Amino acid sequence: MTLFEGANMTLRYDAAGAPAFSDLSLSIRKGDCWFLSGPSGAGKTSLLRVIAGLETPDATRLVRRFERPGFAFAEPRLLPDLTVAQNLSLVRSDGRDMMPALSQLGLQDMADRPAATLSKGQAQRVALLRALSTEPDILLLDEALGGLDAGRWEAARDMICRERKRTGLAIIEVTHDPARRLFQGQSLSLDKARETR
Numbered sequence: 517m518t519l520f521e522g523a524n525m526t527l528r529y530d531a532a533g534a535p536a537f538s539d540l541s542l543s544i545r546k547g548d549c550w551f552l553s554g555p556s557g558a559g560k561t562s563l564l565r566v567i568a569g570l571e572t573p574d575a576t577r578l579v580r581r582f583e584r585p586g587f588a589f590a591e592p593r594l595l596p597d598l599t600v601a602q603n604l605s606l607v608r609s610d611g612r613d614m615m616p617a618l619s620q621l622g623l624q625d626m627a628d629r630p631a632a633t634l635s636k637g638q639a640q641r642v643a644l645l646r647a648l649s650t651e652p653d654i655l656l657l658d659e660a661l662g663g664l665d666a667g668r669w670e671a672a673r674d675m676i677c678r679e680r681k682r683t684g685l686a687i688i689e690v691t692h693d694p695a696r697r698l699f700q701g702q703s704l705s706l707d708k709a710r711e712t713r
């Protein structure tokens with residue numbers, strides 16, 4: 517099942533300026549794992565924003581067939597005055613106990629802490645839980661796990677793997693460290709806009 521299809525996409529933030537990216541084509545199916553690479557400024561974040569529906573490019577074809585994108589960024593963007601539990605409650609609609617998931621990511625003692633008091637790596641783990649809490653069809657990770665040490669990164673990867681097996685969500689990942697790719701899936705290089713498997 518195709519979740520997203522964009523053909524010959526070109527995105528301009530400013531009609532007179534250079535495009536953020538041009539003539540890109542990408543098709544994302546349920547369960548896919550895509551790795552987006554390219555130098556700084558090549559348009560990786562912009563492409564994630566297009567996939568999520570936050571930007572609209574010029575394109576010969578543009579189809580989105582999903583309901584819930586989950587987005588996590590390098591900058592966790594939690595609500596600083598709310599506790600970890602409150603940040604998660606804002607997006608969780610199922611009422612499930614959040615402690616098992618917090619424990620899996622080593623956050624069992626953080627539930628009542630204001631988000632402003634967390635380290636970057638702790639906040640990134642909470643932001644990942646928040647993104648997964650919406651039961652997304654597509655998970656968009658923009659340098660989202662860069663602050664984690666090896667053990668925490670593996671725990672985060674295991675959780676994402678389990679969710680993918682459970683729900684079939686597609687994962688689109690941007691990271692500057694190819695050694696920390698979550699999955700060996702498809703890749704799209706934005707400097708040459710070359711698709712490889």
Ligand SMILES: Nc1ncnc2c1ncn2[C@@H]1O[C@H](COP(=O)(O)OP(=O)(O)OP(=O)(O)O)[C@@H](O)[C@H]1O
Pocket residue numbers: 529530535536537554555556557558559560561562563
């Ligand atoms: N909101 C915006 N308004 C105008 N130009 C923008 C905006 N966001 C990004 N750009 C421009 O679009 C181009 C692509 O930016 P983008 O952030 O998508 O690149 P990136 O590959 O994710 O970079 P990095 O690896 O440094 O995060 C850049 O030239 C950037 O300056």
